[in-house]
Amino acid sequence: MISFTPSEEQQLIIDTVRRYAVDRMRPAAYEADEKRVIPSEIIARGWDLGLLPSAIPEQYGGFGETHQALTGVLAAEELGYGDLSMALYLMTPNLFAIPILHFGTEDQKERWLPRLVEGGFAPYTAALIEPRWSFDPHTLHTVAEREGNIYEITGHKALVPLAADAQAFLVYARENDTTQAFIIERGTEGLAVLERESFMGIRALPTYELRLDDVHVPASCRLGGDQGIDIDALMNYSRVALAALAVGVARGAFEYARDYAKQREAFGKPIAQNQAIAFMLAEMAIEIEAARLMTYEAAWHLDKGHNATQSASLAKAYADEMVLMVTDRAVQILGGHGYIREHPVERWLRNGRGFSTFLGLAMV
Amino acid sequence: MIDFEIPTPIKRQVQFITMLGEQVMRPVARYYDEHEMERPWDYINLIWPTIRDRGGRSFSVEDGKEDKEGKPRPRIGYLMLAHVVEALSWGDAGLYLCTPGSALGGAAVDATGTPEQKERFLKRFGEGEPKWAAMAMTEPHCGSDTAAIRTTARLSEDGKEWILNGEKIFVTGGLMAAKESRGFVVVWATVDPSAGRAGIKPFVVEAGTPGMTVTKLEHKHGIRVSDTAAIVFNDCRIPYDNILGSPEIVKGDTEHKGFKGAMKTFDATRPLVAASALGIARAALEFTASYLKERGVKVRYGIAPHLQTAVERDLIHMEMQHRAAWLLVLKAVTKMDAGEENALDASMAKVKAGQVATYVSQKAVELLGPEGYSCKLLVEKWMRDARINDIYEGTGQINRLIVARRLLGYTSRELR
Numbered sequence: 001m002i003s004f005t006p007s008e009e010q011q012l013i014i015d016t017v018r019r020y021a022v023d024r025m026r027p028a029a030y031e032a033d034e035k036r037v038i039p040s041e042i043i044a045r046g047w048d049l050g051l052l053p054s055a056i057p058e059q060y061g062g063f064g065e066t067h068q069a070l071t072g073v074l075a076a077e078e079l080g081y082g083d084l085s086m087a088l089y090l091m092t093p094n095l096f097a098i099p100i101l102h103f104g105t106e107d108q109k110e111r112w113l114p115r116l117v118e119g120g121f122a123p124y125t126a127a128l129i130e131p132r133w134s135f136d137p138h139t140l141h142t143v144a145e146r147e148g149n150i151y152e153i154t155g156h157k158a159l160v161p162l163a164a165d166a167q168a169f170l171v172y173a174r175e176n177d178t179t180q181a182f183i184i185e186r187g188t189e190g191l192a193v194l195e196r197e198s199f200m201g202i203r204a205l206p207t208y209e210l211r212l213d214d215v216h217v218p219a220s221c222r223l224g225g226d227q228g229i230d231i232d233a234l235m236n237y238s239r240v241a242l243a244a245l246a247v248g249v250a251r252g253a254f255e256y257a258r259d260y261a262k263q264r265e266a267f268g269k270p271i272a273q274n275q276a277i278a279f280m281l282a283e284m285a286i287e288i289e290a291a292r293l294m295t296y297e298a299a300w301h302l303d304k305g306h307n308a309t310q311s312a313s314l315a316k317a318y319a320d321e322m323v324l325m326v327t328d329r330a331v332q333i334l335g336g337h338g339y340i341r342e343h344p345v346e347r348w349l350r351n352g353r354g355f356s357t358f359l360g361l362a363m364v
Numbered sequence: 365m366i367d368f369e370i371p372t373p374i375k376r377q378v379q380f381i382t383m384l385g386e387q388v389m390r391p392v393a394r395y396y397d398e399h400e401m402e403r404p405w406d407y408i409n410l411i412w413p414t415i416r417d418r419g420g421r422s423f424s425v426e427d428g429k430e431d432k433e434g435k436p437r438p439r440i441g442y443l444m445l446a447h448v449v450e451a452l453s454w455g456d457a458g459l460y461l462c463t464p465g466s467a468l469g470g471a472a473v474d475a476t477g478t479p480e481q482k483e484r485f486l487k488r489f490g491e492g493e494p495k496w497a498a499m500a501m502t503e504p505h506c507g508s509d510t511a512a513i514r515t516t517a518r519l520s521e522d523g524k525e526w527i528l529n530g531e532k533i534f535v536t537g538g539l540m541a542a543k544e545s546r547g548f549v550v551v552w553a554t555v556d557p558s559a560g561r562a563g564i565k566p567f568v569v570e571a572g573t574p575g576m577t578v579t580k581l582e583h584k585h586g587i588r589v590s591d592t593a594a595i596v597f598n599d600c601r602i603p604y605d606n607i608l609g610s611p612e613i614v615k616g617d618t619e620h621k622g623f624k625g626a627m628k629t630f631d632a633t634r635p636l637v638a639a640s641a642l643g644i645a646r647a648a649l650e651f652t653a654s655y656l657k658e659r660g661v662k663v664r665y666g667i668a669p670h671l672q673t674a675v676e677r678d679l680i681h682m683e684m685q686h687r688a689a690w691l692l693v694l695k696a697v698t699k700m701d702a703g704e705e706n707a708l709d710a711s712m713a714k715v716k717a718g719q720v721a722t723y724v725s726q727k728a729v730e731l732l733g734p735e736g737y738s739c740k741l742l743v744e745k746w747m748r749d750a751r752i753n754d755i756y757e758g759t760g761q762i763n764r765l766i767v768a769r770r771l772l773g774y775t776s777r778e779l780r
Contacts, residue, residue, distance in 0.1 A: 001367060001369060001371055001440075002367055002368055002369060002370060002371070002443065002694060002698055003365055003366060003367045003698065004366060004694075004695045004698055004699075005365070005366070006365070006366055007365040007366075010365070010366065070366060133670070134668070134670045135668070136667075136668035136670070136671065137668075138667070138668070139668075232666055235666065236666075258771060258772065261772075262772060272772050272774070272779070273774065273778060273779050273780075275765070275768075275779075278764075278765070278768035278769075278772065278774075278779055279761075279764045279765075279768060281768055281771060281772065282715070282764040282765075282767035282768040282771060283715075283764065285712070285767065285771050286692070286712045286715055286716050286767065289692065289695075289712060290688035290689070290691065290692055290716060291688070293688070293691035293692065293694075293695060294684070294687060294688055294691060296366050296368075297368050297687075297691060300366065300367065300368045301368075309665050309666045310665045310666075311687075312666075313665045313666045313680075314665075314680070314683060314684040314687055317680065317681075317684055318684045318685075318688055356669075
């Protein structure tokens, strides 16, 4: 039966993550962006929320709950509301864990999942995106070729979060006409982590380019063994995660602009009392709510086992457009102050612009 | 628990109406667009028994009953209604507006009437010949600014009757409600012009009441089969009991008391107008997508943006906008059913749906080129039909104002 009200359990997750976002992430976000570093204490606290472990079954070291994309998006919105760099940092191990959880062989699950969830935050990551304007997860330029029991992988990756510290990478590559994923451990010959990248936004998140020159891995490292993976199914988990993060970022920008407009006076009254400002705020709120509902719906389809590519793609496309519109207007409502880094809205615009290129950078 | 499962009775109802739309409404849609003063009796007579058997409440389901285990079933009346209105409008929005039943007038009685009044005024829709009810708010000098209403209602000397004087325009279905059936018109009039909003009250005027005259029928851009009437009240006398709710004027609390009835009515009707808008938009979207598909243009979801064709991108954009608006409608009616405050959701849904229906239907004409612009197809008609939805039941601007006031915590005086 249709309902838009979170269950008690879902509400508890929302409230818990929101408290962390407001108390821990928000106060540190400015400095993290300026200095391009996130205090490890914040990540440790975030890891204590137990978001990933609660998505991993007990037999693999988790809390025994089934993986729910819907729970994931509820948490992701709050994390995005806190700070996008920190949210992506904290969610990086998901990029390794969720594909293994859904497509890994029994051996792969038993080998890797406990390492991810037992103990503290562990930097496991994935390399999907490639440094090309026409990047497409279905036609990767990184290539995997099988020779006997060995895969030879060659290619160039970008936007690999936490690569410098990662214990292992899930590297996506083109094998014949499909996209497949390979678990590659740190230190494997031919795998080089290049310099840290610099982008317009998400500046506190350490991301790196990755070069693979004839990297040899045993066939047992191919995710899912002979079955392999369904890249679209995995992209759907990424699409809803990013859409939810975008909703969180936008909500932050909306609230900030709303509060500013109520307090800032011009011509003897708060600027929010002008329709030109008030209507912008109304439209921002409507778009945020619509994007949120589309995200919920797509996540619900995923959890129901429906084909979610259509709804997840639409939610993602909608959220991409929405977050840019909302953060851009927040800057406009603050006027000159919106352009000054002292206020967070220009950062949110820089972060918001990235969503259309972030496919694969987050998963729930 | 967040859930998107639509209850089975609603799915079945939508299937039934879709069939009705395909077989009964679509084939005559063009005819009635070109013969705007004709009554679509075939459609009316066909649908009336279904409506009548449901007590005139346009397909609503029995609420509040218990299921097999004795647990009360959740109310899904407005959720059902939104789906019904959407599906009928998918068939044809003009014909949908000609659907007999309590409609907007009934919504006002529902929102503001006493139990006795609801029984007295709404019972007729469950029996006899087809009937209509309409709502008369707009006047020649004021539309959105409803507080400026000049139609007056004064008590007769013996206190037994109200005497109405004034002119109402743009009354949807006004001719059918006031003259051509045993229906009624809910007229918003002031009992005290000096009291502003607090003085404005809803009155039920029965069809055929002396002093009520339909003076003009408008020729419109779209929804042409639905009549839009001007109605003049000239010393029109109605029984004292036909005032809906309380006749008392509560001065000094204009935000919450005097106008509450009208606003409450809108909370129920705005999501339904939004649903109607999206029914038209879906018709345009589905038609355009399948027309293009037959000609080799297929929408691929989940492909990289640089591989999409311009047409594909447009179609995906239309679909995503449509879906977003529809989810806002579902949320607004779900809250209505749960008895939760939904004024913000109702206006949000109305803003979005009005805009989306306009955009989608105009884009459909563009995508189909000369075919889209031609009267051979219904696409150009859908564009004209859709356009009203960003105007009636509160323009997009008025609803933005309502959304903004709620978000900012401003009264209508603080944000004008």
